[in-house]
Amino acid sequence: MSNYPLSYKLSWLPRFLKPSLHSDAEDFGPAAADLVVPRPARTVRLAFIGDISAVASSRAPICDPRLKGLLGSADLVIGNCESPIVERVWARFGTWLGTHHAMKEAFFVEAMAAVGIRHERLVLSLANNHMLDQGIEGFEETVGALQRLGIRMIGTAHGGPMLPVNAGGLTIGFAAFTLWRNAAEGLFSGRVSTESNPERWPTASLGNADLFCAVPHWGWEFRHFPQAETVVLARQLAEYGFGLVVGHHAHVLQPVDLIGQVPVAYGLGDFLGTALVRQPWPGRIGGIFTIDVSIEPESRGKVVAYRMHPFMRLRDGDRERLVPVADLAGSLRGRVEARLERILGIAQPD
Template sequence: MRPLAAVTAAALSVTLTASCSSGSPDGETAAPRGATATAATTPATGATNSSSAPSPSTGSTATATATATPTTRATSTASKPSDPSTLTMAFAGDVHFEDYLAPLASRPDGLAELRDSLGAADLSMVNLETAITTRGTKIGKEFHFRAPASALATVQGAGVDAVSMANNHGVDYGPVGLQDTLAAKKASPIPIVGIGADEDEAYAPAVLSAKGLEVAVFGASEVFEMTLARYSAGPGKGGIASASPIVRLRKAVSAASRKYDLVVVFLHWGLDYQKCPDPLSADTAQALEEAGADIIVGGHSHRVNGAGWLGRSYVAYGLGNFVWWRSREPDSRSGVLTLSVDVKAAKGTGSYGHSVVRTASWTPMLIGADGIPRRPGAADTKRLHGLWEQANACTGLEAKPS
């Protein structure tokens, strides 16, 4: 486990300060895009084929509350899996509304087609990588992302149940932008975690309810750049939840594991354009597993990284881009991670040492020229799933729950 000392200013100064750049190709040859067929995902070792998921039913609903700023989620009309013994949770990567994606932010149905993939699970979550404001002044960095508050209804329209804003673009437009973001959070149709008016709010989980389970979801960042250095939430200070040092987050996760049936941590971590986890991310995953987290997922590298089991936790190091302004490979490689949770095993808080996540499936997608991810044809599906399996090899994680 890493030391619990605070990150120093020197450490911040030597790490990456410009993220979300176009980057250099990773040397892989991209096969031509396939036809529009939607072949089922090939399962990884120890994972289930997405086509074998429980048959959908419109009778399942999910509710959500945020412990710091209560939020009522409107009932979703998306089809949800009906098996009462299994809770499905779907996760995807970075979402913003920059450039040619901007018009979608004013359309509640702008991402409705994603309800059949990301939104098909009982609960789903993404990283919302943007400030929610139309005002403010850009802070001193290369890339700046923002969207109006109406974008939250667009995300909800994709079947998303909660978002994390603990990332290096959540405060791109300074204090005024942060003020607007926090106001939008209070009025949001879905819970927002990882950002708040002070540390108590930023580190508070949202509590989602489905299949009789209470699921606490957190958001936090350990990307060492200007946002973390200047706009980390503290006592009486607004900003994002920081995972460095890990003490505050670990304490919150530990408390939640004793109170709720399932604990999820959505992290912004890792290094840009890398396909394997760095040592800091591995240490963070270990610390959160020991604290009682059941699911630890995240991104930031703009690449799909590997995933697997670490003790009681299922860990996914990089979910890649999702709704994004880069539509060429490798930036366009995307997908949805769907985890199946044993409801009976998760019920209560006594499952320490045993993973309640029974299966995992990765549904590969490619981001189109309009910035929206879609399932590719059979050939690309097989190729992209193979790349995901290759990425699993460098994680040190297990292919099956222990």
């Protein structure tokens, strides 16, 4: 069984139809900042994207060249694989209803090509509530597909709590975990990382890295602002030694915070639609979060700058079209910019 409280379950549909706005951007940090001045001559760029799924689409997306160029310029792209990658579904009824996720390998490969993400530069977290939606068989098929495609995975129990990944000469230590699961604990145990407290991880699990990055699947869905306990966990991760925290699960864009010198992106929304085809417009706002990290000897591993790049997922027949907010027109653009002003403190970061 899932571990969601009853109040969470009862609020799902109302919040899906109307995501909550219970706070304000002024309670958080800036959406973009330069943290090291003057800027080091050599940096590595990380680009984080939100949840990836095929629930709301049957064809690969159309991607604006500017967004494609942004992703293509990154040394490493990190996202959340929200749907098991399977050729046949094991939970037929739930998949038909949309409560159980499934994604064909062909769709995934075509989608990544359409947005300019190369397999060798992609890191995907499997630590999310949907990863056992197609049972153990679906989980194992997902792992096999990603291994075959040459895509690195984080958030699996087999790989341990920390995976070191080389990016442009830097070693980034990624730790992914999920606080939520849609199936029994026994199914997740030994497969998906669910421990959020690094002190309970194996001794020396952090190992050696130039920068440690936490990728939690946390919080409540369809809330534009994180819960108090999510903020507390972010601070605990920063205190433990993580220099970067980027979360998923809310399916809507959430604010950026700065805890000391540690950037925290609470939620990037969906990169490819994980909810229903006719999702209300606030849930169609997503973000690409870029991080520049120094590789100069005197500042190696330090976050130099970060920036949130909002975009919009528009329906285009049986697929989605990813466009910058500046390309929106009419009343939709006004509503999106007002929402970004509320969440990020600025309508369109440059």
